[in-house]
Amino acid sequence: MKTTPEVNAARLLKSVADFAAIGATPAGGVNRQALSVEDRAARRLLVERALARGFTVFQDEVANLFIRREGRDAALAPLLIGSHLDSQPTGGRFDGALGTLTAFEALEALADAGIETDRAIEVVAFTNEEGSRFSPGCMGSMAFAGVANVTDWHSVAATDGARFSDELAATLNDLPEAEISPIGHTISAFVELHIEQGPILEREGVPIGIVTAVQGTKWLEVAFSGEAAHAGTTPLEFRKDPMAAAAAAIVRIQGDIMPSDPDARLTVGRIAAEPGSINVIPGRVSFTVDIRHPDATILAAIERRVRDECQAAGERLGCKTVIEQRVDMPPGRFSPHVAQAIEDGCAAQGIACRPMISGAFHDALFVNRIAPSAMIFVPCRNGVSHNEAEFVTDDHIMIGARALLGAVVKLSCE
Known part of the structure; x- marks a missing residue:
């Protein structure tokens, strides 16, 4: 490696603010529900930034959006990182989006440092994690993991009466730059950063939770x-x-x-x-x-x-x-190997962390069925989430991004 990659604080915090403006609510939250006009705008912004950096973009038939930075060995399965961009109707600016944006920052940090990883790294924004507009939630990750078939949802009606199949087609067509591929492909591992949505990390003064299981x-x-x-x-x-x-x-x-x-x-x-x-x-x-x-x-x-x-x-x-x-x-147990990579990355940077069990289910729960996975939690104020008052400090955003980048460096070069 030429040098050590570093998170660009100003760039990441600006990204969080820029995406929070898409679907912004008067109370400071976000209404960016799955496959909505606002969701499409967020996807477009992410794609524009990816193409500007020379990354490859593609989407699958359930509109999971992927951004790929190539590695030195194309025969190796890519490392997958990311989360989602959709929100609750009166959601916060960090739930989901923070995981996607810190993942993209990891790609940019590696590119800035001129580091060539052994395997490719892909950032994913999964479709409809929240399930607020279309039910069930986690559609994108369930389809990606082969747990469900996207055709089973085509007739599902949104809370506003729109048909899933129509909104899915509109979302796919809105990004002609992103080639459409079949759902599901081999990956080496998956890491998802997310806000805790609970009070434990803040109460204990620990900046990083390493999620080892989901209830x-x-x-x-x-x-x-x-x-x-x-x-x-x-x-x-x-x-x-x-x-x-x-x-x-x-x-x-x-x-x-x-x-x-x-x-x-x-x-x-x-x-x-x-x-x-x-x-x-x-x-x-x-x-x-x-x-x-x-x-x-x-x-x-x-x-x-x-x-x-x-x-x-x-x-x-x-x-x-x-x-x-x-x-x-059923409960999900995450990969000890991926969790250890996160812990090692934290230790190397002097970041305090602790193991945790997630009380909510996330996209990682389904991806874990097909590839080793784990999650990184960062604290949110008073544990409040799915709420316009949701808040994560700049310091915790940066520490989370550094923890993710450390894990990415390790997992992409083994």
């Missing part, structure tokens, strides 16, 4: 069916009240599962009552349960506990209980 997730929808009746004339012994059953079940699972296991997460996020009249005992009440745990065995046990408590509450209160599973995502 498993199960989503359940619980429905109690009873008997609608007059609120004023129906005595207790004649009631079959699904709201009472739902309340009893929620109290039991909320009061025990998380308090007894610090690694467990349980959330009742949505409740609906029918007919929803103030003076009618509901005939049907449904609610969702989001369960997460890094251990698959314990996750399964928590699901059984939730099911048992709900069934018991329904029986006690004379209601029929139906429980349907909406999501079943």
Whole structure:
């Protein structure tokens, strides 16, 4: 190597500001939802900057966008780094975009230093990680990893009524400079930088989290069916009240599962009552349960506990209980080798770091199924994310970029 590559602080911070202006909201956040006009504008800006540096750009059939800097040995599989550019409707400027922009800065830093890596390096901006406009989320990484087929989503409607197939075509056509390739290609490894979206790093004063695993997730929808009746004339012994059953079940699972296991997460996020009249005992009440745990065995046990408590509450209160599973995502364990490369890069630069488990799933969870992967977390103020108040300090942006660059140097030359 000719010299040591260095992150250009002014350039990176300007990039973060420039991309934050695309879809900027009055409250300081970003509304840049997947395959929207704003998303296309962000992609175009990234492509223009890539072409100006002499990098190659291409996209696949689900609009995952790739920027490639060649290595000395074209026979070696490329190292993949990056994240996503889309946001929540009232999202922050750092979620996803920071990972993509620090990855691009790594390419620029290597080019500035005249360093030729053994293998090519590709920056990726995955399509629709957030899932806010089109569901499900992580479409791009799921398709890339062969977990799902893009044709299955063609008829999906956006929250604004647009068809996925139409918006996908418009997004692909908006970048004629980027040749379209088939979905999925061999890579050597994947590293994704992301904001933590939690309070641990900030609370402990540690600037870098090395993510070694992602919690498993199960989503359940619980429905109690009873008997609608007059609120004023129906005595207790004649009631079959699904709201009472739902309340009893929620109290039991909320009061025990998380308090007894610090690694467990349980959330009742949505409740609906029918007919929803103030003076009618509901005939049907449904609610969702989001369960997460890094251990698959314990996750399964928590699901059984939730099911048992709900069934018991329904029986006690004379209601029929139906429980349907909406999501079943097993825990993901990242590559120790990639995690060690990140740790080694941090150690070489005197950057403090600690291992972490991610409570949210990310594109890396799916890419990990086809190639060794790991993640880098940087702190965000008060752990706030998916919110216009989301904030990462300039110092933490720079430290994260340096940690990523250190890992890239190691993984691209082995």
